[in-house]
Amino acid sequence: MSNPNPLGTTTATFVGMPKFPTMAKDALANTRQRRNLLHATHTIRAKRAAVVDEVPEWQDLRRNGADTKDEVLANLEQYLVQLEQKLTEQGATVHWARDAEEANRIVLDLVKAQGVDEVVKVKSMATQEIELNEALEAAGIHAWETDLAELIVQLGDDRSSHILVPAIHRGRAEIREIFRTRMGQVGRPAPDNMTDEPRELAEAARLHLREKFLRAKVAISGANFAVADTGTLVVLESEGNGRMCLTLPETLISVVGIEKVLPKWEDLGTFMQLLPRSSTGERMNPYTTMWTGPAADDGPQNVHVVLVDNGRTHVLADPVGRQALRCIRCSACLNVCPVYERAGGHAYGSVYPGPIGAVLTPQLRGTSSAIDQSLPYASSLCGACYEVCPVRIDIPTLLVKLRTQVVDEHRDGRPSVEARAMKAAAWMFSDSSHLTKAQKAATLGSKLLGKRTALGAIPGPAAAWSGARDVPVPPKETFRQWWDRTNGGNE
Numbered sequence: 270m271s272n273p274n275p276l277g278t279t280t281a282t283f284v285g286m287p288k289f290p291t292m293a294k295d296a297l298a299n300t301r302q303r304r305n306l307l308h309a310t311h312t313i314r315a316k317r318a319a320v321v322d323e324v325p326e327w328q329d330l331r332r333n334g335a336d337t338k339d340e341v342l343a344n345l346e347q348y349l350v351q352l353e354q355k356l357t358e359q360g361a362t363v364h365w366a367r368d369a370e371e372a373n374r375i376v377l378d379l380v381k382a383q384g385v386d387e388v389v390k391v392k393s394m395a396t397q398e399i400e401l402n403e404a405l406e407a408a409g410i411h412a413w414e415t416d417l418a419e420l421i422v423q424l425g426d427d428r429s430s431h432i433l434v435p436a437i438h439r440g441r442a443e444i445r446e447i448f449r450t451r452m453g454q455v456g457r458p459a460p461d462n463m464t465d466e467p468r469e470l471a472e473a474a475r476l477h478l479r480e481k482f483l484r485a486k487v488a489i490s491g492a493n494f495a496v497a498d499t500g501t502l503v504v505l506e507s508e509g510n511g512r513m514c515l516t517l518p519e520t521l522i523s524v525v526g527i528e529k530v531l532p533k534w535e536d537l538g539t540f541m542q543l544l545p546r547s548s549t550g551e552r553m554n555p556y557t558t559m560w561t562g563p564a565a566d567d568g569p570q571n572v573h574v575v576l577v578d579n580g581r582t583h584v585l586a587d588p589v590g591r592q593a594l595r596c597i598r599c600s601a602c603l604n605v606c607p608v609y610e611r612a613g614g615h616a617y618g619s620v621y622p623g624p625i626g627a628v629l630t631p632q633l634r635g636t637s638s639a640i641d642q643s644l645p646y647a648s649s650l651c652g653a654c655y656e657v658c659p660v661r662i663d664i665p666t667l668l669v670k671l672r673t674q675v676v677d678e679h680r681d682g683r684p685s686v687e688a689r690a691m692k693a694a695a696w697m698f699s700d701s702s703h704l705t706k707a708q709k710a711a712t713l714g715s716k717l718l719g720k721r722t723a724l725g726a727i728p729g730p731a732a733a734w735s736g737a738r739d740v741p742v743p744p745k746e747t748f749r750q751w752w753d754r755t756n757g758g759n760e
């Protein structure tokens with residue numbers, strides 16, 4: 270039915286990735302990536318700060334956004350039923366998917382029913398989350414990403430590393446090389462004389478994608494919002510690729526997380542102000558497309574909406590953790606995070622990187638794997654993410670809560686070195702006589718070390734910790750001994 274894809278799978282997957290510290294260590298050694306990330310995040314964060322400062326009622330807008338999302342989450346069942354009813358009335362077909370497998374199967378059946386072996390896609394994090402491209406690929410259907418950054422990631426056989434700018438870790442020269450070597454394998458090649466000027470790179474992508482847009486019979490999209498009282502789906506994007514996907518093909522399949530619902534059409538007013546300023550640092554969004562089922566003789570005539578749970582109701586069940594479902598994927602928290610800025614998005618092992626990934630992913634996937642257990646620790650807890658979040662998600666509190674959960678889950682097994690050290694500290698501080706004994710032992714040890722001021726690397730379980738620090742030797746006498754010897758410092 271189809272030609273093999275010369276690129277192999279369309280995107281690399283995150284399955285089985287090692288824990289965050291391991292991935293971050295590799296990323297830290299990549300100086301070019303760190304330089305790209307530093308430049309990009311600082312540019313976007315400065316733009317965001319400037320346009321947010323222009324809005325005197327910004328804090329009221331944030332509160333309004335958070336309240337609206339909380340209202341949706343508290344009554345999600347009712348709003349979803351309303352959304353389905355409205356979409357159906359307008360001629361769309363609604364499908365429900367409990368998990369990734371079910372969602373992929375539904376989409377695959379819909380695509381197969383059209384008898385095609387390729388689809389175009391407008392950026393959709395939900396489809397990345399369920400690894401739809403890989404599922405389509407396995408069935409011989411090529412899924413072509415049409416967002417410029419997603420195209421770079423796909424052609425480079427890479428993974429997204431940012432919510433909004435998936436190829437943020439790539440420089441212009443790298444992008445030119447990817448286009449030059451890979452575009453011709455899957456469609457129109459890049460022009461021979463293409464330089465790494467952004468305008469020329471964008472032009473190459475435009476020409477390459479145009480062929481795919483004009484040929485495609487089926488498009489797959491996500492949605493930023495789904496309005497319950499009108500049955501309207503909304504996509505915001507900056508390049509116009511979304512509009513091509515959403516209007517040219519005959520069949521449009523939208524894969525939407527169930528938390529994307531807004532109660533009323535009027536609610537869009539708040540979010541259309543919050544999202545562009547928080548994400549791209551723009552006052553308004555360049556391309557906003559809204560559709561409510563198929564339109565007579567215009568645009569896609571088969572409109573399908575797949576509403577995906579995939580762990581969201583599990584997150585919803587936690588009254589504190591559920592606030593992560595307010596997220597509108599603006600990426601502001603990534604751009605201010607000192608950990609993300611250095612480690613980059615791949616280290617988070619999920620389509621959702623940065624601070625929101627560190628709290629959303631372990632809730633969606635659970636904390637059974639090494640990477641998901643490590644994510645709540647991928648933060649300095651500085652609170653910058655909370656300050657910029659347009660829907661006031663208290664990410665630091667969620668991180669602490671998830672850390673507690675991870676620690677609690679390991680209480681029954683063999684205690685960790687850290688747990689044993691904490692237990693010893695608790696014993697020492699619980700009684701002054703214990704503390705005195707410990708201090709005496711420490712000062713005796715100190716005398717044996719002579720004139721040394723710092724311990725070298727400590728062998729055993731503390732080796733990794735002490736290998737990166739100068740651990741000072743304990744003082745030769747305790748404060749109490751000094752107090753007694755000097756008569757309170759008077760001698």
Ligand code: SF4
Nearest residue numbers: 596597599600602658
């Ligand atoms: S958590 Fe807040 S700041 Fe981060 S992506 Fe989501 S909405 Fe944006």
